[in-house]
Amino acid sequence: xxxxxxxxxxxxxxxxxxxxxxxxxxxxxxxxxxxxxxxxxxxxxxxxxxxxxxxxxxxxxxxxxxxxxxxxxxxxxxxxxxxxxxxxxxxxxxxxxxxxxxxxxxxxxxxxxxxxxxxxxxxxxxxxxxxxxxxxxxxxxxxxxxxxxxxxxxxxxxxxxxxxxxxxxxxxxxxxxxxxxxxxxxxxxxxxxxxxxxxxxxxxxxxxxxxxxxxx
Amino acid sequence: xxxxxxxxxxxxxxxxxxxxxxxxxxxxxxxxxxxxxxxxxxxxxxxxxxxxxxxxxxxxxxxxxxxxxxxxxxxxxxxxxxxxxxxxxxxxxxxxxxxxxxxxxxxxxxxxxxxxxxxxxxxxxxxxxxxxxxxxxxxxxxxxxxxxxxxxxxxxxxxxxxxxxxxxxxxxxxxxxxxxxxxxxxxxxxxxxxxxxxxxxxxxxxxxxxxxxxxxxxxxxxxxxxxxx
Numbered sequence: 001x002x003x004x005x006x007x008x009x010x011x012x013x014x015x016x017x018x019x020x021x022x023x024x025x026x027x028x029x030x031x032x033x034x035x036x037x038x039x040x041x042x043x044x045x046x047x048x049x050x051x052x053x054x055x056x057x058x059x060x061x062x063x064x065x066x067x068x069x070x071x072x073x074x075x076x077x078x079x080x081x082x083x084x085x086x087x088x089x090x091x092x093x094x095x096x097x098x099x100x101x102x103x104x105x106x107x108x109x110x111x112x113x114x115x116x117x118x119x120x121x122x123x124x125x126x127x128x129x130x131x132x133x134x135x136x137x138x139x140x141x142x143x144x145x146x147x148x149x150x151x152x153x154x155x156x157x158x159x160x161x162x163x164x165x166x167x168x169x170x171x172x173x174x175x176x177x178x179x180x181x182x183x184x185x186x187x188x189x190x191x192x193x194x195x196x197x198x199x200x201x202x203x204x205x206x207x208x209x210x211x212x213x214x215x216x
Numbered sequence: 217x218x219x220x221x222x223x224x225x226x227x228x229x230x231x232x233x234x235x236x237x238x239x240x241x242x243x244x245x246x247x248x249x250x251x252x253x254x255x256x257x258x259x260x261x262x263x264x265x266x267x268x269x270x271x272x273x274x275x276x277x278x279x280x281x282x283x284x285x286x287x288x289x290x291x292x293x294x295x296x297x298x299x300x301x302x303x304x305x306x307x308x309x310x311x312x313x314x315x316x317x318x319x320x321x322x323x324x325x326x327x328x329x330x331x332x333x334x335x336x337x338x339x340x341x342x343x344x345x346x347x348x349x350x351x352x353x354x355x356x357x358x359x360x361x362x363x364x365x366x367x368x369x370x371x372x373x374x375x376x377x378x379x380x381x382x383x384x385x386x387x388x389x390x391x392x393x394x395x396x397x398x399x400x401x402x403x404x405x406x407x408x409x410x411x412x413x414x415x416x417x418x419x420x421x422x423x424x425x426x427x428x429x430x431x432x433x434x435x436x437x438x439x440x441x442x443x444x445x
Contacts, residue, residue, distance in 0.1 A: 004285050011277075011289050015296035022300045026307035033310040127402040 042077055045107035045116045046087050051079035055089075060196065066184050069093035069101065076196055085110050085197040088189065091120070094181035098173040099123045102132070106185045110193070113147040116140075117182060122174075129174035139168060139175070148186050156183040220344045229351025236359035236414070237421050241328035245319045246360060247410035251371070254378045256364030257357070258312045259319060262301050264353025266323050267332060269297040271349030274337040290333050298324040311381035328356065363413050371405035373398030 035056055042055050055077050063073040069092070077089040087109045094102040102122040107115035117140055119132045131137040142165060148156070157163025158175050167175045189196060235241050242263070249259045273293050281289050302320045305313045313320065323329070332352050337345040368375055373395035380388040403409045 004282060007281065007285055008288060011292050015292045019296050019299045019303075022303045026303045029307035030303070030310075033307065037310065037314075125402075126405045127400050 041105060041118060041120065042089055044118060045089055045105060046079045050086055051081055053078070053080045055079060060198075062196070064188055067092050067181075067188060069095055078197055080197075085193075087115050088196050090185050090189070092181060092185055094177040096173075096177045096180070097122060097124055098129050098171065098177075099125065102174070102177060102181075104178065104181060106182055108186065108189050110197075111147075112149075112186065112190050113145055114143050114182070114186070117143045117178070119178075124174050125171065129168065129171040131168045131171070132174060132178065137168075139166070140178075142166060143182060148183075148190060153183065153187070156180075220341070222344070222347050225344060225347050226351045229348060229353075230355045230358065234355040234359065234421075235328040235331075235352050236356050237418050239328060239331065241331055242326035242356065243414075245322055245326060246356070246363070247407060247414065249316060249319050250360055250363040250367055250410055250413075251405055252368040252378065253361060253364045253376055254312075254382055255315060256360040258305075258309070258316050258382060259323075260353070260357030260360045262305065262316070262320055263323055263326060263329075263356055264350065265301050266294065266297045267329055267353040267356075268346060268349040269300075270294045270329055270333055271337040271345040272342055273297075274333045275340060275342045275345035278338050286334070286338060290330055290338075294329055294333065295324050309382065315378070315381060328352065359414075359417065362417060363410065366413050366417075367404045367409055369394055370401050371403075371409065372400055 039056055046055070058078045058080070060076045060078065061073045062076055067074045067090070072093075075091045077091070078085065079087040079089070087107055089105055089107045092104050092106060094104060100123040102124070103120040105118045105120055107117070109115050118134065119140060122130070122132065124130050124132065131139050134140060151164040155164045156179060158165050158167040158172060158179055160167055160172050161176065163179070165175065165179050229235075233239060236243070236246055245259055245263070250256045270290070270293050274290060277289075298321060301323070302313075305316075305320060332348060336348045340348070365375060368377065373393060375392040375394055377391045379390050380386075404413070
């Protein structure tokens with residue numbers, strides 16, 4: 001019995017050691033990968049020539065009741081040129097997609113117009129709702145350059161609901177959720193410029209993860 | 217000890233005892249990830265690596281482990297190999313890792329791995345166990361690739377899409393659009409398509425097998441009354 005315990009213990013130590021060593025070797029590469037992947041999606045919205053700061057570390061975590069998803073605060077990436085705010089990218093979640101939450105990056109210029117919107121992860125129906133991905137269709141680009149004055153706030157709906165935005169063929173709930181979330185984000189941003197761009201309490205070492213879709 | 221018959225091990229892994237077609241083990245990842253060729257290839261490689269690693273390790277230590285201890289030790293070994301493969305993919309194949317996501321850690325629950333460890337590696341030498349792990353892994357990968365190609369062609373009209381996620385940007389152009397202006401066939405992309413596809417592959421395998429046995433029977437002029445189902 002004691003001998004069995006010893007054998008098991010030895011195997012536990014050896015296998016744990018192997019995992020620990022692999023972790024130590026790959027850790028920095030994995031962190032770098034996460035950083036690159038995030039920067040790549042941020043740069044798709046705010047190209048490198050529109051900012052000279054480090055988007056990855058110039059972040060702010062905001063606790064906004066209207067935008068939080070399941071109580072999780074919203075992360076905002078700030079773009080600046082010569083310390084002048086040029087744009088903010090909100091990492092938010094539309095909670096009411098057809099098959100679950102849709103994680104979005106919403107980039108808004110300092111003049112309140114949209115620089116662009118991208119879907120980070122979602123579980124919408126393949127072939128229908130997944131046309132929100134840029135790889136599948138250009139639908140998500142209809143928001144480029146739009147703002148709360150164009151169209152007016154009451155027109156920030158899909159066409160089926162009497163608004164200005166096209167829905168997708170066979171999918172209305174997915175675009176509806178996205179339009180609603182963008183509108184809420186724009187409204188918050190318009191009212192809180194100073195708060196969003198304020199330089200303060202930002203912990204630069206913290207690794208922000210925008211991916212939260214995988215895993216169930 | 218009798219001469220190890222590597223040919224027989226190979227034939228078993230790839231055909232006669234194929235993990236996906238005959239043993240019907242590990243169907244959860246098989247069905248879930250086989251929506252495109254590249255996804256299938258990624259999971260196939262990862263599973264094969266884990267199978268080789270755990271088969272060889274178990275075979276190596278098989279004489280040090282008492283009977284009653286073997287299951288916990290096997291689980292420890294398999295779990296660490298899966299974790300190592302997961303970390304390596306996360307570090308060096310990040311985009312593919314994001315697509316395969318939860319199915320990499322889930323390899324640990326793929327019964328075909330513990331089945332091979334228990335049924336083969338625990339009773340055979342290291343070299344034979346290596347061959348068994350390799351061929352079983354390849355057999356599993358082959359079915360994954362076949363199913364992945366079928367579903368991708370029927371579902372999206374393409375083949376080898378997203379190859380750049382696995383092989384880098386130089387391979388972005390190897391995507392073949394086999395059917396132009398294809399609106400897609402949702403059933404093939406969704407899970408039911410995976411079940412139907414696998415069913416068809418198993419049926420095809422049985423037809424080929426039945427013909428082969430009939431031919432053998434005809435040659436030897438023996439009447440085969442009933443083939444084992």
